[in-house]
Amino acid sequence: MSRDTARRRAAVVGLGARARLFTQALAGPYADRFEPAGFCDLNSHRMAVHNAWLADAHPGRAPVPTYAAEDFDEMLRRERIDLVVVCTVDRTHDDYIVRALEAGCDVVTEKPMTTDADKARRILDAQRRTGREVRVAFNYRYNPVHSAVREVIASGEIGEVGSVHFEWLLDLRHGADYFRRWHRDKANSGGLMVHKSTHHFDLVNWWLGTRPETVYAQGDLFFYGDGAGRRRGLARDYDRAHGSPAADTDPFALHLADSPVLGALYLDAEAEDGYHRDQNVFGPGVTIEDDMAVLVRYATGATLTYHLTAYSPWEGYRIAFNGSEGRLELLVEESTWTRPRVVRTNGSEPVLHGAEVDDTAGRTELLLRRFWEEPREIEVATGEGGHGGGDVRMLEDLFGTRVPDPLHRAADAADGARSLVTGLAANRSFETGLPVRTRDLLEP
Numbered sequence: 001m002s003r004d005t006a007r008r009r010a011a012v013v014g015l016g017a018r019a020r021l022f023t024q025a026l027a028g029p030y031a032d033r034f035e036p037a038g039f040c041d042l043n044s045h046r047m048a049v050h051n052a053w054l055a056d057a058h059p060g061r062a063p064v065p066t067y068a069a070e071d072f073d074e075m076l077r078r079e080r081i082d083l084v085v086v087c088t089v090d091r092t093h094d095d096y097i098v099r100a101l102e103a104g105c106d107v108v109t110e111k112p113m114t115t116d117a118d119k120a121r122r123i124l125d126a127q128r129r130t131g132r133e134v135r136v137a138f139n140y141r142y143n144p145v146h147s148a149v150r151e152v153i154a155s156g157e158i159g160e161v162g163s164v165h166f167e168w169l170l171d172l173r174h175g176a177d178y179f180r181r182w183h184r185d186k187a188n189s190g191g192l193m194v195h196k197s198t199h200h201f202d203l204v205n206w207w208l209g210t211r212p213e214t215v216y217a218q219g220d221l222f223f224y225g226d227g228a229g230r231r232r233g234l235a236r237d238y239d240r241a242h243g244s245p246a247a248d249t250d251p252f253a254l255h256l257a258d259s260p261v262l263g264a265l266y267l268d269a270e271a272e273d274g275y276h277r278d279q280n281v282f283g284p285g286v287t288i289e290d291d292m293a294v295l296v297r298y299a300t301g302a303t304l305t306y307h308l309t310a311y312s313p314w315e316g317y318r319i320a321f322n323g324s325e326g327r328l329e330l331l332v333e334e335s336t337w338t339r340p341r342v343v344r345t346n347g348s349e350p351v352l353h354g355a356e357v358d359d360t361a362g363r364t365e366l367l368l369r370r371f372w373e374e375p376r377e378i379e380v381a382t383g384e385g386g387h388g389g390g391d392v393r394m395l396e397d398l399f400g401t402r403v404p405d406p407l408h409r410a411a412d413a414a415d416g417a418r419s420l421v422t423g424l425a426a427n428r429s430f431e432t433g434l435p436v437r438t439r440d441l442l443e444p
Contacts, residue, residue, distance in 0.1 A: 011038035011081045013072060013096050014088030015046040017265055018110060020053070021391060022085045027054050027061070030399040037079045040067045045269040072096065076103045086110060089182055090189045094119035097134065098126040106133040108398055112198040113416030115190035117424055117442040120417045127413045134413035135398060140199050141206060141409040142393035145364055145380045149319075149330060150207050150407055152378065157368060158323030161208055164304045168200055168317045172338040175290070175310035176252050179224040179281040184288055186427075191288040193219070193423035197308055200317075201296075202411065202419035207321075210298040211418050215425035216435040219289035223311040229282025241278040242267060251340045254278040294426050313338055316362060326370035332388075333362020364388075417442060 010026050012019050026036045036054070039047040047066040054061060067075040075081065076099075084100035086093050086109040094114040100107050101123075113136050114120050127134050140146055153161060170178075178196070182188045189195040205211060222228060229235035236253070238244035247253035256267040256278050266277035279285075290310040297303050316333040337360055366378040382388065397410060411419075425436040 007032070008034050008082040009037040009080055010034045010083040010085060011040060011075060011079065012036070012050075012085045012087060013040040013069075014086060014092075014110075015039055015041040015043075015050050015265075016087060017261060019050065019085070019087040020261075021395070022087065022108070023050050023054060023064075024057065025395045025399060026085075027058055027064075030395070033399060034083070036064045038067060038075045038081055039064050040069060040072050040075055042069045043269050043273045043275075044068070045272055046265055049264045049269075073099060073103065076100065076105060081105055083108065090195055091115050091187060094122050097123050101126045101130045101132045101134070104130070104132065106135075108135045108137060109416070110137050111202075111416070112190065112194050112420055112423070113413065114420065115188075115194055117421070120420055120442055124413055124417060134416070136202075136411040136413070136416035136419075137394060137398070138199065138202050138206075138409075138411045138415070138419070139390035139394040140203055140388075141407075141411065142390040142397065143388035144382070144393075145330065145332065145366060145388060146203060146207075146390075147407055147409070148366060148378060148380045149321075149328065152328055152366075152368065153207055153321065153323075154209075157326065157370065158321060158328050159325030161300075161302050161321050161323050163302060163322045164204060164208070165320045165322075166200060166204065166304060166306045166317070167319075168197075168306075168308050169312035169315055170196075170308070170310045171312050171315035171335055172252070173335075174315055175312065176224070176281050177254070178288070178310065179286055179290070180254050180279045181277055182275070184279065184286045186287045189288065190423065191219075191427060192290070192308060192310060193217075193292060193294075193426045194420065197292075197294075197306070197423050197426075198419045200306065200308075201422040202415065204296075204298075204304055205415070205418050206408075206411075208298060208300060208302055210300040210302065212296050212304075212422045212425070212438050213299055214297040214435055214437055215294060215422055215429055217292065217294040217426035217429040218433075219292035219426070219430045221286060221289050222291040224281045224290050225286040226282060226284045235282040236280065238280055239283060240276040240280065242276075247280075250280075252281045289430070292426065292430075294422070296422055314362070326368065326373075329365075329367045329369065331363070331365045331367075333364070335360045336362045 026034045041047050051063040084105045084107050086096045097107050236246045236250040238246040241247035241253040242256055256262045292308045294306040315335040319330045321328040368376045421438045421442045424441050425438050428436045
């Protein structure tokens with residue numbers, strides 16, 4: 001962070017499942033540098049759950065002070081907060097980021113930084129005006145294999161990059177989860193082009209060292225939602241899974257009571273805010289797409305063909321970079337198949353992603369194909385922890401002692417805006433059927 005003090009006071013706003021990564025880091029390995037000094041959420045029960053988890057992990061420590069969402073500014077003042085970690089619903093990120101900056105705090109925000117161009121401009125203006133720091137938690141930059149890709153491209157081994165082919169697949173466990181929760185409403189999340197693909201668009205920006213200029217896209221709700229569910233005979237007659245007999249025969253249903261984490265954070269918290277984390281993926285109210293194709297031209301002249309599928313039998317991604325001196329190919333199989341009803345487990349994690357499920361985990365292969373040479377596999381050590389080891393490395397960069405990074409993995413507000421604008425332009429192109437110039441939406 002920009003302020004160099006012995007121990008900084010941190011607050012976390014939005015105490016859902018993802019916030020656990022940050023609360024445990026601040027109170028655990030980085031407790032010598034940070035004091036968790038405030039929790040803020042719409043739901044007091046969720047804050048109490050996080051405090052209980054910290055008490056279990058660190059016996060004897062005092063509970064973190066908790067504040068209702070409407071008391072966010074009071075928390076910043078009363079607790080003398082230096083750093084705010086934003087993990088709220090995507091559409092509210094800008095509000096908390098701007099208020100924290102204006103109160104003199106630095107900010108770490110979950111991706112996406114926000115959900116539309118006006119909100120992105122608000123954040124960029126506030127950051128420039130206040131001089132405070134905004135870091136976007138792009139953990140995929142810290143995955144060792146993604147770092148290796150950047151190193152190979154930067155080394156010139158494949159020459160100048162002319163095109164990128166990028167396919168990302170979400171399996172029937174992970175992909176379906178976006179259609180059970182608040183993400184299913186585009187007003188909350190910006191759709192998967194913003195909430196999910198911002199990760200991927202950021203990687204391409206970072207790998208190539210450039211920015212998008214023109215975007216053309218097509219997308220549809222092909223598999224999930226009530227219409228598709230009825231048409232294919234997949235629909236079941238329930239609104240949410242808990243307490244619904246019809247959900248017992250639905251392999252897409254999430255059973256909150258089976259997960260200690262989800263049960264504590266959501267099922268036990270429903271009485272306070274009425275939020276249902278286990279909605280029917282084939283029920284009404286889904287306004288996001290599940291199958292999306294995007295064509296992007298960058299300032300360097302390179303092009304990207306990108307496809308996101310949220311209903312795949314396996315999870316992972318394929319990426320190929322075509323250069324003036326060769327080609328670089330990456331295959332990541334996070335899961336080779338989807339086990340039916342895998343969510344009905346007593347696991348500690350809310351939703352298991354790909355390689356975290358050992359018996360269905362696949363492989364990672366990075367292959368360099370230079371002109372006139374035999375292909376060469378580049379060996380990369382797999383990382384420990386979530387997102388291929390990216391979470392652990394990102395936390396060290398965010399909260400540990402900063403050291404020079406030749407890969408420039410730290411992402412600021414301008415990076416957040418550049419990653420966002422591709423998804424925003426894709427959403428606009430879905431609506432109009434026309435190419436969209438990114439500068440007409442946002443130019444960070």
